[in-house]
Amino acid sequence: MSTPLAREADSRADDNAVIELAGVDFGYTATPVVKDISLNIVPGEYAAVVGPNGSGKSTLMKLMLGLLRPDEGAARLFGEPSHEFDDGSRIGYVAQHASASKEMPITVREVVKMGRFPHVGFGRLSEGDWKIVDRALETVGMTAFANRPVTQLSGGQRQRAFIARALASEADLLVLDEPTVGVDIESVEAFYDLLDSLNREGITVLLIEHDLSAVTEHADRVVCLNREIYFDGPTEEFVESDALARAFGTTVNFLGGD
Amino acid sequence: MASTLFLQAGVFTPLYWILDLWSWFMSWLWNMTGLGMLQYEFMHRAILVGLCIGVMAPLIGTFLVHRQLALIGDALAHTGFAGVAVGLFVNAVFDLGVSPYLTAVIVAMIAALFIELISEATDAYNDVSMAIVLSTGFALGTTLISINAGGLAVGVNQFLFGNLSTVSPDSASILLVLFAVIIGVVGLTRNQLLYVTFDETAAAVSGLSVRWYNRIMVMLTAMVVVGAMQIMGVILVAAMLVVPVAGAAQVSRSFNESLLVSVVLAELAVILGIAVSYYGGATAGGVIVLVAVGIYVLAVVAGKLQTALGEESTPEMGSIDVDAESTSD
Numbered sequence: 022m023s024t025p026l027a028r029e030a031d032s033r034a035d036d037n038a039v040i041e042l043a044g045v046d047f048g049y050t051a052t053p054v055v056k057d058i059s060l061n062i063v064p065g066e067y068a069a070v071v072g073p074n075g076s077g078k079s080t081l082m083k084l085m086l087g088l089l090r091p092d093e094g095a096a097r098l099f100g101e102p103s104h105e106f107d108d109g110s111r112i113g114y115v116a117q118h119a120s121a122s123k124e125m126p127i128t129v130r131e132v133v134k135m136g137r138f139p140h141v142g143f144g145r146l147s148e149g150d151w152k153i154v155d156r157a158l159e160t161v162g163m164t165a166f167a168n169r170p171v172t173q174l175s176g177g178q179r180q181r182a183f184i185a186r187a188l189a190s191e192a193d194l195l196v197l198d199e200p201t202v203g204v205d206i207e208s209v210e211a212f213y214d215l216l217d218s219l220n221r222e223g224i225t226v227l228l229i230e231h232d233l234s235a236v237t238e239h240a241d242r243v244v245c246l247n248r249e250i251y252f253d254g255p256t257e258e259f260v261e262s263d264a265l266a267r268a269f270g271t272t273v274n275f276l277g278g279d
Numbered sequence: 280m281a282s283t284l285f286l287q288a289g290v291f292t293p294l295y296w297i298l299d300l301w302s303w304f305m306s307w308l309w310n311m312t313g314l315g316m317l318q319y320e321f322m323h324r325a326i327l328v329g330l331c332i333g334v335m336a337p338l339i340g341t342f343l344v345h346r347q348l349a350l351i352g353d354a355l356a357h358t359g360f361a362g363v364a365v366g367l368f369v370n371a372v373f374d375l376g377v378s379p380y381l382t383a384v385i386v387a388m389i390a391a392l393f394i395e396l397i398s399e400a401t402d403a404y405n406d407v408s409m410a411i412v413l414s415t416g417f418a419l420g421t422t423l424i425s426i427n428a429g430g431l432a433v434g435v436n437q438f439l440f441g442n443l444s445t446v447s448p449d450s451a452s453i454l455l456v457l458f459a460v461i462i463g464v465v466g467l468t469r470n471q472l473l474y475v476t477f478d479e480t481a482a483a484v485s486g487l488s489v490r491w492y493n494r495i496m497v498m499l500t501a502m503v504v505v506g507a508m509q510i511m512g513v514i515l516v517a518a519m520l521v522v523p524v525a526g527a528a529q530v531s532r533s534f535n536e537s538l539l540v541s542v543v544l545a546e547l548a549v550i551l552g553i554a555v556s557y558y559g560g561a562t563a564g565g566v567i568v569l570v571a572v573g574i575y576v577l578a579v580v581a582g583k584l585q586t587a588l589g590e591e592s593t594p595e596m597g598s599i600d601v602d603a604e605s606t607s608d
Contacts, residue, residue, distance in 0.1 A: 086484050109486025116480055125345040125477060126531040135477070138470045139485045170532045183481075190485065 039064055039194050039225050040085045044094035047084055054080045056249050058094070062227055064193070067220045069228040069240035069256075073269050076247040078229045082198055085227070086112065099194075110139035113187020115180060115197040129174070129182045130167040133157055136189025157188035161215060176201075177208020184215065195219065198229045213239045233265070294452035301327050316557040324451040325443040325510060325563070329549040331458040332507040332519060337527070337541035338465055339503045340520035342476045342496055344528070351394065351497065352517035354409045355387050356504040358416030360513040362386030363438050364423035379438075380450045380505060384457065387501035390416060395497045399490060417513075441512030441564035443553065450509050457506040461499050468495065473534065510553075512564040518571060519545060526575040529582030544574050 040062040048054050055077040062068050072078050083089040084096050087103030096103040099111060113136070136157065137150045146154070158164045161181040171179060180200050187195050195216075201209045213235055220226045230236050236243060236256070243259040245252035245268045252264030259265070302323040309317035316322050343349055365386055366379030390412055397408045424435055437445050465472065474482040475492045483489045500520070507516045523545035524537075531537035552567030559566070 088480070088483055107486050109484060112484050114481045114484040116478070124528060125534070126528050126537040127477060127534040128532060131534050132477070135470075135474050135481075135485075138474055138487075141470065143467050143470065168532070186481075196484070 037063060038097070039066075039099060040227070041097040041100075042081075042085065042091075042094065043097075045084055045091040045096055046093035047080060047089060047091050053092075054248065055084070055246070058084075058246075058250060060244060060250065060253055062225060064225055065220070065223055066242060067216075067226045067228075067240050068242040068244060069230050069236040070244045070246055071230055071233060071236055071265075072246035074231070076268070078246055079198060081246060082196060082227075082229050086114070086196065108139075110136075110190045111193055113184070113190060113192035113195045115183040115187065115195070115200050117199050117202045124172065127171050128168050129163055129171060129185075130154065130158065132171055132182050133163075133167075133185045133189050136186040136192075139190055153191070154185075154189050157185040160188055160219075161185045175208060176204035177212055180204060180208075180212055181215065184219075188219075192224070194225045194227065196227045196229075199231060200228070201230075201232060201235065209235065291449070291452045294455050295448060297455060298324065298327070298448055298451055316554060321444050321446060322557065324446045324448065326550075326553060328446050328451055328454050328506075328510055329553050329563075329567075330546065331454055332503075332510065333546035333549040334542055335458055335461045335503050336507055336519035337523040337545045338538065339461065339496075339499050340524040341527075341538055341541055342472050343500060344521055344524045345476050349521045350406075350409060350517070351391075352500055352504050352520040354394065354413040354416070355391055355497075355501045356508060356513045356516045357413045357420070358390035359383040359387040359501070359505045359508055360420040360438060361390075361416040361423070362420075362505070363508075364420040368423045368426070378447075378449050378453060380453050380509065383505045383508065384453070384502060386416075387505050388498050391497035391501040392494060395490075395494050398493075438508065439513050440562050441508065441510045441515070443510060443556065443563045446509050454506045454509065457502045461502055461506075464495065464499060468492065472496065510563055511567065512562075515564045515568050518568040519548075522568065522571040522575050523548065526571075526578035529575075529578040530585060544578070545571070548574055 038061040040060075042058050042060050045058040046053050046056050058081065070078050070081060080089065084091055085098070085103065087096065087098060087106055090096075090104050098106040099108070133154050134146060137146050137154060141147075141150060155164070155167075158167050161184050163178065163181050163185055166174065166178060166182075171182060174182065183200075184195070197216075201212060204212065209232075216226055216228070217239055226240075228236065228240060237260055240256055242254065243252060243256050244250060245259065245264045247268040247270070251268040252259055252262055302320055305317050305323040305326065308314070317326075340349075340352070343351060360383070362383030362385060363379040366377055366382030369375055369377060369382065370379070394409065394412055398405070401408070436442075471482070471487055471492050472495075474485065474487060475489050475496075479489055482492075503520065504516045507519055511519060523541045526544050527537045527541035531540050548567050548571035552570045553563055555561065555570070556563040556566040
């Protein structure tokens, strides 16, 4: 647990943290993918993890969510060890839009309904559950598309449906893994506006992102990763720092993404 | 032999009542309609088995197809064949009177678990491990049966290609049990299976044990293919998992609709297929699959027409409103 960064001290101090990583190492093989990661995400934060391809962003996200267990160090979710955390309804997860089954006939409403599954378990959705589903659809502006097959949606609409699923599960943490890859530019803007408004309502947002302009415009805090943390702090400081160049190992401007 | 063993155990008695009841109903239907194929008791059982297949195969197939796992059914059917051979072998050597379909279920379920564990260890379902399991199953089956052939004359064709006339009360009873288990488990875990099928990572994040639901899924698949093998045969059984589901996907808008449509298409294929094979003297499995493929082609055409018309009538958005569905699950 010898972290060179001073940040470690206040990491441990915070009991309220939504996500807490302390001295985390992880590798799929003997070579570590991420090394010595310590960070806290507190309730209501809008944080973004940025880094080049292969920098371990997605691995870090899996460690945070308990989908992977650290080789060294500790990962905690809502105060519990991440892999033991079992109240999945508190976390909304939105993947790259390409990841979910593309051909499957399923309506937007059926997708959003899944958000209620952690609440109903083996049972049926009650009238109250359906109301929550419909409210979530309304929040993301997808009510008119409720009975439309997901396959007929644009990338941006589809991602809204997934956000609605997270809202239907009444998640207080929203984790998005490069949500706007393959989404047209206008929809991207609207998508981030939606995230902003959800964050203002108190939902913690954690964004894994390669689109740096989106990050600097919307997130309050940036974690810059390339196997190790190169920067962790307010977005304004990140913009002025040289962390990006060091993390990416060059001095070019990366606003174009990868 | 087989029947006495199980009847003594009392396990099958209530199932025989169901078969008798069904047979009585079919005879009544024969009297009413005069359809020749309804006059024989073996056809009564074959139709019952067919109808059950028409429900359970697309039901499980829906969850497999949308995960690009369609071929796992084929692999498991071939291990089921090894299971049949084990049953025949054991019977010939020890004179136990165990139904070969029972050993087939057990062997196929073990193989299913094995495929799943390999995929968990390697983090992916891969063609190679599936191909190895498939050919091992089939090789084991043919080897055991060829050894067996000296002592006991066994018709392998019945297992390879399926046969309407060899559906015994025992094997029909086994199928009823499999049917009940499959319907029960899918009914109970439908939410979880849907979530895992549609979005595995999100399902895991939401707290579902993806591994366990995958294990359940492959075990159910093993049950379906062995159950359906009696009529469909080892070689064609996987088609029933895939073809009606693929057809339904062409014309369905929602998941619930696609489940329903795939069952309807499968039942259509089974009933038409059994009728054609009875009157035309062809092998039921082959005819059923041909009918299913024919229906699939029609579904593709219907789907294309639907999309074309849909694009014309709804240029952009807004025509689809909340009125269509209210509180259906």
